[in-house]
Amino acid sequence: VQLQASGGGLVQAGGSLRLSCTTSGRTFSSKTLGWFRQTPGKELEFVAAIIWDGGTTYYADSVKGRFTISRDRGKNAMYLQMNSLKPEDTAVYYCASKGGTWSVRQDHAYTNWGQGTLVTVSS
Numbered sequence: 001v002q003l004q005a006s007g008g009g010l011v012q013a014g015g016s017l018r019l020s021c022t023t024s025g026r027t028f029s030s031k032t033l034g035w036f037r038q039t040p041g042k043e044l045e046f047v048a049a050i051i052w053d054g055g056t057t058y059y060a061d062s063v064k065g066r067f068t069i070s071r072d073r074g075k076n077a078m079y080l081q082m083n084s085l086k087p088e089d090t091a092v093y094y095c096a097s098k099g100g101t102w103s104v105r106q107d108h109a110y111t112n113w114g115q116g117t118l119v120t121v122s123s
Helices: none
Strands: 004-006 009-012 017-022 032-038 045-051 057-059 067-072 077-082 091-098 117-122
Touching (some): 004 091, 017 091, 045 077, 077 091
Parallel strands (some): 009 117
Antiparallel strands (some): 017 077, 032 045
């Protein structure tokens, strides 16, 4: 399944962006969808995840209260609403999917990845 992430850009600190993840028109067949981010020289960092069927959400402590993950089953899409952005949120953001509902915070558990979208937050 090919995932496509979009919505990145340049925003000032305190601003908002919404990232989207779609599957090129096909229905998500995976159980869990997630967002990860990466800055140069660092490992992938878990941001948020959502269980496709039940809608249960998970967040990294660093984004809790500022970011909201959601999915639209009718549009076959997943979103990451990012508010109160900080310079340290600057990264390439990737959407990913996996079967099962375990290990949602572990990047190695995800089997399908999008191409990434760059988010830059200026101070």
